[in-house]
Amino acid sequence: MKKILITGANGFLGQHLCLFLVEKGYEVVATGRGDCRVPSGDLHYYKCDLTESNEVALFLNVHAPAVIIHTAAISKPDDCNADKASCLNTNVEATRYLLQTGSSHFIYISTDFIFGENGPHEEDEFPDPLNFYGESKLQAEKLVKGITGKTTIVRPAFIYGEIWQGLKGTFLHWVKNNLEQGKPIKVVSDQLRTPTYVIDICKGIETIINKEATGAYHLAGKDIVSPYEMALTTAKVAGLNAGLIEKVTADTFPEPVKRAKRSGLKIEKAQRELGYNPVSFEEGVRLTFEGNV
Numbered sequence: 118m119k120k121i122l123i124t125g126a127n128g129f130l131g132q133h134l135c136l137f138l139v140e141k142g143y144e145v146v147a148t149g150r151g152d153c154r155v156p157s158g159d160l161h162y163y164k165c166d167l168t169e170s171n172e173v174a175l176f177l178n179v180h181a182p183a184v185i186i187h188t189a190a191i192s193k194p195d196d197c198n199a200d201k202a203s204c205l206n207t208n209v210e211a212t213r214y215l216l217q218t219g220s221s222h223f224i225y226i227s228t229d230f231i232f233g234e235n236g237p238h239e240e241d242e243f244p245d246p247l248n249f250y251g252e253s254k255l256q257a258e259k260l261v262k263g264i265t266g267k268t269t270i271v272r273p274a275f276i277y278g279e280i281w282q283g284l285k286g287t288f289l290h291w292v293k294n295n296l297e298q299g300k301p302i303k304v305v306s307d308q309l310r311t312p313t314y315v316i317d318i319c320k321g322i323e324t325i326i327n328k329e330a331t332g333a334y335h336l337a338g339k340d341i342v343s344p345y346e347m348a349l350t351t352a353k354v355a356g357l358n359a360g361l362i363e364k365v366t367a368d369t370f371p372e373p374v375k376r377a378k379r380s381g382l383k384i385e386k387a388q389r390e391l392g393y394n395p396v397s398f399e400e401g402v403r404l405t406f407e408g409n410v
C-alpha cells in the first residue's frame with residue numbers, strides 16, 4: 118500500500134481522512150502543528166510547522182511519501198482577512214515548500230471560494246474570488262498547476278460530518294445544539310451551497326489515489342441548498358422543533374468578508390471520471406448524527 122502524507126491532520130477533513138485511509142490499510146504519515154488529536158493509534162504523527170521551509174524539506178526527505186494530501190490551511194475567511202500575511206504564509210508559501218520534492222502525487226485541497234457568483238461552478242470556469250481566503254487558495258492552486266509532477270486539485274464546499282472529542286462542531290451541530298436547548302435561531306435563506314459529506318470527499322480522494330487521476334475535481338454534495346434548508350433538514354432528521362428556525366436574509370448579519378450568494382460546485386466530471394457518488398444532503402445529515410440523534 119502507498120505511503121500517504123496528510124497535512125492538517127488535526128483539522129476537520131484531516132482527521133476524517135486519517136481515520137478513513139488507516140482503516141483502508143494505507144500507511145499514513147500525518148502532520149499537524151500541536152499534539153496529535155487524531156483518535157487512532159495506527160498512524161505515524163509528527164509535529165511540523167509547514168511555514169518553516171527547512172522543516173518541510175527535511176520532513177519530505179526523511180519520509181518520502183508516494184502521495185501528499187495537503188489539507189492544512191487557515192480555512193476561515195474571517196481569519197484570513199484579519200491577518201493577511203499569516204494567511205499567505207500558511208495557504209500559499211507552505212504549499213510552495215511542500216511542492217519542492219516533485220516526486221509525490223500531490224493532492225491539493227482547494228475550495229469553491231476560488232469562484233465568485235453564479236454557481237454552481239464547473240472545474241474549468243474562470244476563477245473570481247470574492248475574499249482574501251479565496252484569493253490565497255487560488256494562488257496556491259496556481260503553484261500546484263505550475264509544476265510538472267503528478268498533481269490533483271480537489272475542491273469541496275461547506276464540509277460537514279461526524280465529530281468527536283478534539284473536533285469542532287460544524288454548522289449542523291450548532292443548529293442541533295440550539296434546537297435541543299429550545300433556543301430560537303436565525304438562518305440565512307438567500308445563499309446557495311452544495312454541502313459536502315466528509316466521507317464522500319474521503320472516498321473520492323481514495324479513488325484519485327488509486328486511479329492516479331490528475332487535474333481538477335469537484336468533490337461536493339449533489340444537492341443545492343441554503344443554510345435555512347440545511348437547518349430545516351437537521352431539525353427533521355434529529356426530530357427537533359423546526360418552528361424555532363427563523364428565515365432571514367444575509368444582510369441580517371453584516372460580515373467583514375464578502376461571500377457568494379450563489380456558490381456551489383458541479384460534480385458531473387467527478388461522477389463521470391471517478392464514479393463519484395455522494396449521498397443526498399438528508400442522508401449525509403442522518404449519517405452525521407447516527408447513533409446520537
Ligand SMILES: NC(=O)c1ccc[n+]([C@@H]2O[C@H](COP(=O)([O-])OP(=O)(O)OC[C@H]3O[C@@H](n4cnc5c(N)ncnc54)[C@H](OP(=O)(O)O)[C@@H]3O)[C@@H](O)[C@H]2O)c1
Pocket residue numbers: 124125126127128129130131148149150151165166167168187188189190191192193207211226227228229254272273274275276277
Ligand atoms: N471546512 C470547509 O467547509 C471547507 C470547504 C472547502 C474547502 N475547505 C478546505 O479544506 C481544507 C481542510 O479544511 P478544514 O475545515 O478541515 O480545516 P481546519 O479544520 O481549519 O484544519 C486545518 C488544519 O491546518 C492546520 N494548520 C494551519 N496552519 C498550519 C501550519 N502552519 N503548519 C501546520 N499545520 C497548520 C491547523 O492546525 P491547528 O489545528 O494546529 O491550528 C488545522 O488543524 C482546507 O484547505 C480548506 O481550505 C474546507
